[in-house]
Amino acid sequence: ETSGMRIALSNNYAGNSWRQAMLESWQKVTSQAVADGVVAAVDTFTTADQEVPTQAAQIQNLILQGYDAIVINAASPDALNGAVKAACDAGIIVVSFDGVVSEPCAWRVAVDYRQLGQQQLEYLAGRLPECGNLLEIRGLAVTSIDNLIHEGLADGVKTHSNFTIVGEATGNWDQATAQRAVSTVLPSLPEIDAIVTQGGDGYGAAQAFRAAGRDIPIIIMGNRQDELAWWQEQRDANGYETWSGTIAPGISTLAFWVAQQILDGKEVPKDLTVPYLTVTQETLDEAVANTPVGGVANKEYSQDEAIQAIADNL
Amino acid sequence: MTDQTLSASRLNIRNLPVWLWSFLGALLVWVLSFTIAGQGAEGMLVAALSFSVFTVMVGLGQMFVITLGPGNVDLSIPATIGLASAVAMKVMDGQNGLILWGLLAALVCGILIGGFNYLLIRLLRIPPIVATLSSSFIIQSVGISYGRGLQIKPPAALSDFTFSRFLGVPVLAIATIALSIVASVVLHRTIYGRTVLATGQNMRAARFAGLSVERTRLLTYVLSGALAALCGALLAGFSGGSSLSMGREYLLSSIAVVVLGGTSVAGGRANVPGLWGGALFLFMISTLLNTAGFGSGLRDVFTGVIIVAAIAITGTRQPLR
Amino acid sequence: MTTQAVHSGRAQNLASSSRQRLLRGALPAVSLVIVLAAIWYFNPRAISYFGLNLMLNLAIPVALATIAQMCVMATNELDLSIGAFVGFVACVTATYMPQEPLLAVLMLGGGVLVYMLAAVVIHLRNVPSIVVTLGLSFFWAGLAVLIRPIPGGAAPGFLRDLMSFQPPLIPMPVLLAVLIAGTVHLILMRSSYGAVLRGVGGNARAVHRAGWSILKAKVAMFALASVFGILAGMTLVGVSSSADANMATGYTLLSIAGAVIGGAEFVGGRISPIGAVIGALVLQLASSALNFFQVPFLPGGRIPQEWQVGAQGMFLILILAARVLISKAEK
Amino acid sequence: MTAPTGTAIELSGVSRSFGAVRALSDVNLLIAEGQCLGLVGHNGAGKSTLMHVLAGTLRPDQGRIAVGGEQHDRISVHLAQKLGLRCVFQELSLCPNLTVAENTRILHPSIKGLGWRQKAGKLISAMLDRIFPGHDIASDTVVSDLSIGRRQMVEIARAFTVSEGVLRLVILDEPTSSLDATTARQLLEFVREEVRTGVSCILISHMLGEILDYSDQISVMKNGQLVAFGPVAQFTRERLVDLMSGGEHPDRAARERSIRSLADAPVAVRAQEGGQGLPFVARKGEVIGLAGLSGHGQTEFLVRVFEAARARRADVTVAGDVSFVAGDRQADGIFPLWSIANNVAVGSLPALRNGLLLSGSKERELSSRWGRIMGIKAPSLDDEILSLSGGNQQKALFARALSTSSAVVLMDDPMRGVDIGTKLEVYDIIAEQAAGGRTFLWYTTEFEELEYCDRVYVFQNGRIVGELQGQDITEAGVIGSSFKDKDAA
Numbered sequence A: 001e002t003s004g005m006r007i008a009l010s011n012n013y014a015g016n017s018w019r020q021a022m023l024e025s026w027q028k029v030t031s032q033a034v035a036d037g038v039v040a041a042v043d044t045f046t047t048a049d050q051e052v053p054t055q056a057a058q059i060q061n062l063i064l065q066g067y068d069a070i071v072i073n074a075a076s077p078d079a080l081n082g083a084v085k086a087a088c089d090a091g092i093i094v095v096s097f098d099g100v101v102s103e104p105c106a107w108r109v110a111v112d113y114r115q116l117g118q119q120q121l122e123y124l125a126g127r128l129p130e131c132g133n134l135l136e137i138r139g140l141a142v143t144s145i146d147n148l149i150h151e152g153l154a155d156g157v158k159t160h161s162n163f164t165i166v167g168e169a170t171g172n173w174d175q176a177t178a179q180r181a182v183s184t185v186l187p188s189l190p191e192i193d194a195i196v197t198q199g200g201d202g203y204g205a206a207q208a209f210r211a212a213g214r215d216i217p218i219i220i221m222g223n224r225q226d227e228l229a230w231w232q233e234q235r236d237a238n239g240y241e242t243w244s245g246t247i248a249p250g251i252s253t254l255a256f257w258v259a260q261q262i263l264d265g266k267e268v269p270k271d272l273t274v275p276y277l278t279v280t281q282e283t284l285d286e287a288v289a290n291t292p293v294g295g296v297a298n299k300e301y302s303q304d305e306a307i308q309a310i311a312d313n314l
Numbered sequence B: 001m002t003d004q005t006l007s008a009s010r011l012n013i014r015n016l017p018v019w020l021w022s023f024l025g026a027l028l029v030w031v032l033s034f035t036i037a038g039q040g041a042e043g044m045l046v047a048a049l050s051f052s053v054f055t056v057m058v059g060l061g062q063m064f065v066i067t068l069g070p071g072n073v074d075l076s077i078p079a080t081i082g083l084a085s086a087v088a089m090k091v092m093d094g095q096n097g098l099i100l101w102g103l104l105a106a107l108v109c110g111i112l113i114g115g116f117n118y119l120l121i122r123l124l125r126i127p128p129i130v131a132t133l134s135s136s137f138i139i140q141s142v143g144i145s146y147g148r149g150l151q152i153k154p155p156a157a158l159s160d161f162t163f164s165r166f167l168g169v170p171v172l173a174i175a176t177i178a179l180s181i182v183a184s185v186v187l188h189r190t191i192y193g194r195t196v197l198a199t200g201q202n203m204r205a206a207r208f209a210g211l212s213v214e215r216t217r218l219l220t221y222v223l224s225g226a227l228a229a230l231c232g233a234l235l236a237g238f239s240g241g242s243s244l245s246m247g248r249e250y251l252l253s254s255i256a257v258v259v260l261g262g263t264s265v266a267g268g269r270a271n272v273p274g275l276w277g278g279a280l281f282l283f284m285i286s287t288l289l290n291t292a293g294f295g296s297g298l299r300d301v302f303t304g305v306i307i308v309a310a311i312a313i314t315g316t317r318q319p320l321r
Numbered sequence C: 001m002t003t004q005a006v007h008s009g010r011a012q013n014l015a016s017s018s019r020q021r022l023l024r025g026a027l028p029a030v031s032l033v034i035v036l037a038a039i040w041y042f043n044p045r046a047i048s049y050f051g052l053n054l055m056l057n058l059a060i061p062v063a064l065a066t067i068a069q070m071c072v073m074a075t076n077e078l079d080l081s082i083g084a085f086v087g088f089v090a091c092v093t094a095t096y097m098p099q100e101p102l103l104a105v106l107m108l109g110g111g112v113l114v115y116m117l118a119a120v121v122i123h124l125r126n127v128p129s130i131v132v133t134l135g136l137s138f139f140w141a142g143l144a145v146l147i148r149p150i151p152g153g154a155a156p157g158f159l160r161d162l163m164s165f166q167p168p169l170i171p172m173p174v175l176l177a178v179l180i181a182g183t184v185h186l187i188l189m190r191s192s193y194g195a196v197l198r199g200v201g202g203n204a205r206a207v208h209r210a211g212w213s214i215l216k217a218k219v220a221m222f223a224l225a226s227v228f229g230i231l232a233g234m235t236l237v238g239v240s241s242s243a244d245a246n247m248a249t250g251y252t253l254l255s256i257a258g259a260v261i262g263g264a265e266f267v268g269g270r271i272s273p274i275g276a277v278i279g280a281l282v283l284q285l286a287s288s289a290l291n292f293f294q295v296p297f298l299p300g301g302r303i304p305q306e307w308q309v310g311a312q313g314m315f316l317i318l319i320l321a322a323r324v325l326i327s328k329a330e331k
Numbered sequence D: 001m002t003a004p005t006g007t008a009i010e011l012s013g014v015s016r017s018f019g020a021v022r023a024l025s026d027v028n029l030l031i032a033e034g035q036c037l038g039l040v041g042h043n044g045a046g047k048s049t050l051m052h053v054l055a056g057t058l059r060p061d062q063g064r065i066a067v068g069g070e071q072h073d074r075i076s077v078h079l080a081q082k083l084g085l086r087c088v089f090q091e092l093s094l095c096p097n098l099t100v101a102e103n104t105r106i107l108h109p110s111i112k113g114l115g116w117r118q119k120a121g122k123l124i125s126a127m128l129d130r131i132f133p134g135h136d137i138a139s140d141t142v143v144s145d146l147s148i149g150r151r152q153m154v155e156i157a158r159a160f161t162v163s164e165g166v167l168r169l170v171i172l173d174e175p176t177s178s179l180d181a182t183t184a185r186q187l188l189e190f191v192r193e194e195v196r197t198g199v200s201c202i203l204i205s206h207m208l209g210e211i212l213d214y215s216d217q218i219s220v221m222k223n224g225q226l227v228a229f230g231p232v233a234q235f236t237r238e239r240l241v242d243l244m245s246g247g248e249h250p251d252r253a254a255r256e257r258s259i260r261s262l263a264d265a266p267v268a269v270r271a272q273e274g275g276q277g278l279p280f281v282a283r284k285g286e287v288i289g290l291a292g293l294s295g296h297g298q299t300e301f302l303v304r305v306f307e308a309a310r311a312r313r314a315d316v317t318v319a320g321d322v323s324f325v326a327g328d329r330q331a332d333g334i335f336p337l338w339s340i341a342n343n344v345a346v347g348s349l350p351a352l353r354n355g356l357l358l359s360g361s362k363e364r365e366l367s368s369r370w371g372r373i374m375g376i377k378a379p380s381l382d383d384e385i386l387s388l389s390g391g392n393q394q395k396a397l398f399a400r401a402l403s404t405s406s407a408v409v410l411m412d413d414p415m416r417g418v419d420i421g422t423k424l425e426v427y428d429i430i431a432e433q434a435a436g437g438r439t440f441l442w443y444t445t446e447f448e449e450l451e452y453c454d455r456v457y458v459f460q461n462g463r464i465v466g467e468l469q470g471q472d473i474t475e476a477g478v479i480g481s482s483f484k485d486k487d488a489a
Ligand SMILES: Nc1ncnc2c1ncn2[C@@H]1O[C@H](COP(=O)(O)OP(=O)(O)OP(=O)(O)O)[C@@H](O)[C@H]1O
Pocket: D018, D019, D021, D022, D023, D041, D042, D043, D044, D045, D046, D047, D048, D049, D050, D090, D377, D378, D386, D387, D388, D389, D390, D391, D392, D417, D419
């Protein structure tokens, strides 16, 4: 019974399409939940910058506001631990998703990023049986997500030793940054057969190749609409084939239901892993059709799906 | 006597125009980069030109602002780029026929932002650094609620234009060089430019000399906003769509190219060619470090060391009298 | 008798300009009171021992960083690297301090040396501090990434204890803020060498002509700044219990804004340590407490999510706009 | 006066060049103990440069300096302090952000420890009381709150304070340029008193009367060289002018006052005074003096007129454009990064346009014409303005204002530091231009300059308390008006 309880979302950034989709899904699902009387109130708080201390301060304020649970998309896995611990000490349930926190008292909802990295190599091994030069686009430096995907990719290269990573660029999961970074390394690189990415950066890489006037290799895509639309366009024009795998922004709604279930007294494991969202050549048309222009391919969770996901992880 | 000859030779180095240093730096780093890579000299140069276009564009606006004197700086450039790119893309709606309207809408948006900044600075007497920081927060919010963070694609013609080349040189680069020449003429040969330079040296004296200081300050902030907006619209064309975070890179780099290019942070002295030197230099540094295969940590360390070393070499010892 | 009349007129005028100065000096304090009152109005629970502790413990590192920035501003320079430096210090502290304290201390000492070296370069080569510190910001950020490629580490026990210490009656952050403001006020505003240091910002040539070394003064100020930067990084780790290389990049702008709210100016060596600390507190409260205000006429009674960022901008503007009332009288 | 006793300082063969400019060439100078040396010379003669060498702020290219019998190749700032050489520079050298006491402390490394503030405050207050009895400067005032005249007073008093060691020499580089007549006299009287205790003093001034009345010895400099040296009795005003100018500037007696009747001319400036002040009217072609003790609102009045010409104000009406000659050239006048030519031309930009763009040739033409008229002494007008001597900088500001087409010229004590030869020429230019229909509003702290005015308004406490005309413009008349009993009003 959680109808009297209040839940808050602590978010540290709202400036890109993924975060906007995440917030929109959250808004949609939680306002329905409030209307249905499942919980008393759900409030959303976003900080002005992507700063750890600001978010920590925000969490400390949420403690003062007396929320029953706080759902966090964290700016840092470790540096918020002080604030998260304070929340737990105050008897508040803390659920983190996407950017998860390492404080043991909190719950974590995430995808298996390492697996996501390995999977990219699996796909490429199927496409390029002989061998290949890879360009790796990294995400935001010093984040655990970037690190996990990177390790996954490294594992993949170890398994499929005919691949070599010949270059690396830091794209910060952002198309403009990725375009710029790829442009700086491109002139010095040999023929590239494929680009392994972390999502949000594939389209920028394609733009960089276009600007340099080079043939576009297989670029593993994220789930942004521009990436998918470009892929569809290329497929229609020249039969371009690739694969996409990332975390769906709707994972925020799963975190919400997890928090609600915990408040309800259900047993929930501290670590919840859900499958990442994939788009393949077959599902591309469907994915593009379901994604708003400029938005992100998404999946939102209902309460039942969430209960199922919890059960799967037990 | 030796003292004399020494000071004479120092005089010669001083006679080198300031902006030449940044070009020399860029050249050096470029040579290093393609030597390490063993290839790609031309590709690096073209890439550097293509991206410097945007840095120089916002750098021009920032340069005029910084020249207004100590404390003057426009921190709202990144947010303006983000918002203007969204406005432009939304108005263009992917249709070639609407490109001009989209550019116009972006410009209006930039002009309004510049005017707003000036109002904060003038009417509310807020120091520019904090005024533009505050307004950048507001612009971000406007951007979020206006564009919902969506990434809208540019019309094909705009995108093609930003990629087009003339004799191997990006057309956008040629256009921006022309813009720089105009800016240089405006700076040195118009009353507006003179007023900017005078205000930067001594605002009270500029007023007593009969110059219209306040109108000039307004124009300068508006100019900075407009150039940032133009940059936003073109950048959206170049990188295939608008995004709110697109301008983030330009917060530091717009200031960096201005000061690396020899413009005085204390105001009153500006240098247009130096902007290009500074922009090319910055881009070449990241080319070099990326080519050399450094991880992000080492890359940053070296970037820092190179910038400090470069500026220390070009500096001059000036005795206090 | 006649000269008496003349002089009393002048004295009045002088008194009014020093009254304005006083009023301007009190402005940061007034804005702090206003912010606290607003918070109390919307959430009385927050203005309590527990509440102040939670709301202000993260303001301490900001206040220390602001003081560091102010030290640099006092010499007419600007430090664009303070945020990255605080991040570097945090990484060193969380990574090495608990196990290898000596190494950590050495690295932090190296940080002070680099700051002093920067002052030497800036002065002797006559180059703008903005560029030098811009370069240094990359340097510190890079080192931080090298030290902590992924976030983590642990706060040394003494820092955790310090930051979570609960003295009777007055919350620790309040106590620390007063302590910091008081100490720096003594060093810079009341000591005799402090006057020389500030004089460098006011008129370096005059100080030079009186026989002082401007180089030494600048180096001293930068060294002081680095010491406060180190304290900021250490207290930050004390509060957040582990480190992240990017954790303090925002401190650069925050510290400048805090110093300006506190009454510092970019040229002329006009600074106010007490004001700077209050400015930092105001900023901290503004960035975190603001969004919890209940605004009756808005849907949901709160600032909508997409406007929360903008609301902080408006808030900053409102605080600084209060200056107009005083400046208007002044000009 | 008395014959030289011991030698305090001896300069021999001192030379110094700035690029092509030979500011000092082979100067030999002897400063006797307990005497006041008057140093005169045209603008740019090298007086300040020589003082900088003595104060250690400038290194001579050649030459030796003996202080108290000890030889030095050069004097560092530090050594100068140790030897007891103090200098009040032509450009003010106080830190505006510090209080008067803190500024005093900067000169005295020995004042430290607990209670240093009180010590420094007492020291400076006592000295201010001695030199300028009746001053109103509190030691805890922040210097930026003081008017330029009062800053000058603080700096002078500071130079005479002693906390440890000896005070050997005090250099006063145009100390009276920002002081009104009363304070200037207080200072000079004090200098006489002080030299009697054995301190030496160098007094640089363009007011030859001061030099002749208050020095023991006089040195005349011209183009970087010492052209005459001797006891004061050997010199007269005429001889000094002759020596300085090489006979180029024949000295004239004060101008024969021509009483012009301009009562019918159109009004150029009209200001209504709130309160009990008199109204202000200036007619086309008039030269109006603003008199009174310094710091009584004359500058503020000029600024009000200046602003009224650019934006409508209810209380002041101005017919036509105005231009402004700043007195505080560092704060209100020069653009330090620009050349002399740019600094001159900046006042007339609209007239220098060729279509939309400024014409370089027109700019050069204008600035070289006015550079010549004003006699700015520089190798080239493309040199930096800061390479000019103080007086020459002031001439550039004059050139800026006069080269415009403005109907009204506002002058804020504009002759600070201008040498006598140039002054006379500028007076002529002003008279000529006034005859041509220009109106001049002229605030001056020099009484002699009021004689060039058609009418004079006397200011007190920000209000106009008197109006003098024609033969009534006498020192006594002005002082009488400015001390008109205020309590009675
Ligand atoms: N820093 C400098 N750089 C170049 N030239 C200089 C510099 N300082 C002084 N000069 C030149 O040296 C000469 C002597 O200048 P100085 O200031 O000593 O004159 P002065 O006798 O004090 O004149 P004034 O009465 O106008 O103050 C001038 O021609 C001046 O232009």
